[in-house]
Amino acid sequence: MSSDDPRQTIHDSTAPSTDTRDSRIGEGVDDRFNSKLREAFGASPFILTKFDKFMNWVRGNSMFMLQFGIACCSIEMIHTYAIKHDVDRYGAGVPRASPRQADVMIVPGTIVSKFGPRMKRVYDQMPEPKFVVGMGSCTISGGPFQEGYNVVKGAEEIIPIDIHVPGCPPRPEALIYGILKLQERIQHGESAPVVVKPYELEEFGDLPEDELIQKLAGEIDEDDLVMRYNWADSP
Amino acid sequence: MSTGIEKSEATGEEDALEALLADRAIAHDDHLNAPGFVVNPTDVQDVLTDLREEAGYDHLSCVTSQQYEDRYETIYHLTKFADRTDEVSVVVPTSLSNPVSQSAEPVFRTADWHEREAYDLVGIEYEDHPDLRRILLPETWQGHPLGGDYDQEKPQLVTLTEHENPIQPDHHDQESDTMFLNIGPHHPATHGVLHVKTVLDGETVVDVEPDIGYLHRCEEQMCQQGTYRHQIMPYPDRWDYVSAGLLNEWAYARAIEDMADIEVPEYAQVIRTMSAELCRIASHMLALGTFALDVYGEFTAIFQYTFRDREVVQDILEELTGQRMMFNYFRVGGVAWDLPEPREDFLEQTRDFLDELPAKVAEYNDMVTSNEIFQTRCVDTGVIDAETVKDYGCTGPVARGSGVDYDLRRDDPYGYYEDLEWDVITRDGCDNYARVLCRMQEVEESAKIIEQCVDLLEDWPEDERTVQANVPRTLKPDADTETYRAVEAAKGELGIYLRSDGTDKPGRFKIRSPCFSNLQALEEMSEGEYIPDLIASLGSLDIVLGEVDR
Incomplete structure (x- = not known):
């Protein structure tokens, strides 16, 4: 019996019929997945899966990227989107200007103290589930600028990162590889744990009082958001 | 083909400059590229105006600031659009205890940002400057990182606050009202992390202020x-x-x-x-x-x-x-x-x-x-x-x-x-x-x-x-x-x-x-x-x- 000639009624034996399965996958597999109902509809239009798994698969293959240029790496990132490398081949080539429409944020460059709170805000504005690719050495450790008085030693101080792509800057091929790895992870339902305590945006009034806080008390309101930046304390 | 050495031949011009500056030049501090005149912090505008109007140095190429062990120094690198090889440096020393120098902004508009940067990173203050605040580092930053006794190990606080419309009070009446618009620092048209504070009246731009420093990586x-x-x-x-x-x-x-x-x-x-x-x-x-x-x-x-x-x-x-x-x-x-x-x-x-x-x-x-x-x-x-x-x-x-x-x-x-x-x-x-x-x-x-x-x-x-x-x-x-x-x-x-x-x-x-x-x-x-x-x-x-x- 094939799908061209479906069974019209279910009667006779209630044991599953195995004709379709046998013709598709041959011997050796037990028949718990086959039912009369399935045979009634024929085999071809159906894939049985878990909804979560299906969603992950969809997510991984249709990622909206955030159009987010910071520094040198963003030029290579543009090249990745553009002609020749064309990351759209992997269903990840739609840069969205608004974080509200984006699934994946590629962090392409050095994060400095002044930009830290802004990046955190942009990340917070992205809808769940969201993923981050850290592009280049600066997002890993601060890269060549690690010793700078103003440089955050890695984007992971501020937001969780799923995939690190090393390089200064990474070639477009490397970024594509990173994106593919991320797709793989998403398809398996994995996401990055937050491994360090990130720099948080907190209200000024909530901070424990110390010398710096006392000094700034006149300038900053109690309920203003602030981020503590501590170059020496970072790993 | 090094080009820096021929400078010493141009002594005739140097004499002319010396005559122009007269006793306002308190010393010489020659650089490899140009003669340098040391002037008092109170003479800056005067000297620069003369150099611009009389001697034709119409291009303030750069303002360098630095701290020595015993003094601060601001250097104005001047040259001419018509003749780039004709250069002169104006060196302005200020004391460590009172690093105040006259601003060059009234003479050269470009000095505005350059002096703000000098203030921000080195810590020299400029009198008469229209708007002397930090430019690259956040407003709440403590210390001047390229100055002498800066301690990088100390923690800092960075704020994330709402921006205010800078001209709201004096640009508001019954008929017209202005709107404040942030462009950036995350915006596709700013080519990176530039933040432009814009005030609009309808669709017309009435005030623009680029806010930079989001990629100041030292x-x-x-x-x-x-x-x-x-x-x-x-x-x-x-x-x-x-x-x-x-x-x-x-x-x-x-x-x-x-x-x-x-x-x-x-x-x-x-x-x-x-x-x-x-x-x-x-x-x-x-x-x-x-x-x-x-x-x-x-x-x-x-x-x-x-x-x-x-x-x-x-x-x-x-x-x-x-x-x-x-x-x-x-x-x-x-x-x-x-x-x-x-x-x-x-x-x-x-x-x-x-x-x-x-x-x-x-x-x-x-x-x-x-x-x-x-x-x-x-x-x-x-x-x-x-x-x-x-x-x-x-x-x-x-x-x-x-x-x-x-x-x-x-x-x-x-x-x-x-x-x-x-x-x-x-x-x-x-x-x-x-x-x-x-x-x-x-x-x-x-x-x-x-x-x-x-x-x-x-x-x-x-x-x-x-x-x-x-x-x-x-x-x-x-x-x-x-x-x-x-x-x-x-x-x-x-x-x-x-x-x-x-x-x-x-x-x-x-x-x-x-x-x-x-x-x-x-x-x-x-x-x-x-x-x-x-x-x-x-x-x-x-x-x-x-x-x-x-």
């Missing part, structure tokens, strides 16, 4: 921590990072070669010239592509076309240097290595690119510059006249698009440019359109230069291919040697001020970035115009935030 500190010989050269690549790396490397190479008196072999100069012009093409292509993206949302055609051509240039540069973007190819005294073997293939590859270029440029002209929509967006928008350009110290295509005939490759020759046939492009449109056309024509001029260099390289005798001068392993220029040298980078005059302190690392390394000065002129271009024109002006300025913030 380039000057990094360079001051590196040794002259090898550790500094990788950093210039990352200032103007749109593949203009070699042009930036040349700025540092020129400064240190001047300071340590190193003669670069001619063969290396030809390679430098060729590769630098390739970088210029790549950089201008990106400028054109992103500008088209800004003004008519063209992601599919122009943008992709320019990136296609950039890929070709990058392939050539990768063959030569081994890198797509961060080349690190120049060395003090030459370049890292000769052309790749087989040479014929490499030269052939370059020739192929040059052969295809005219057709591509014609294509761009068909699609972009003769496009009606494009012209509507660009012609007569973002107007800035030649005088304002000079006042703001704008250089590069921004100046040349306003008819200022100023190009360091010709006016202060270095490399092999002098011996080649090419023209400086100027246009007198003064608007966004003129700047874009200027860049496109410069691409053609660069192609001419490259072609001549390829010819030269092809015929260069095999036993004379010296790629590097004989440079000591450790460079230690004499203590207190100072120089300021600039080259024509993709965006304009990129200058480096170097002071040695007798060790193998610079005592002060100051970068004069063309984008920094160009961006300052944004308000002149866009106030009173419509908001879409602001975006077009921003695009035609072709800024790179890595270079603005350094």
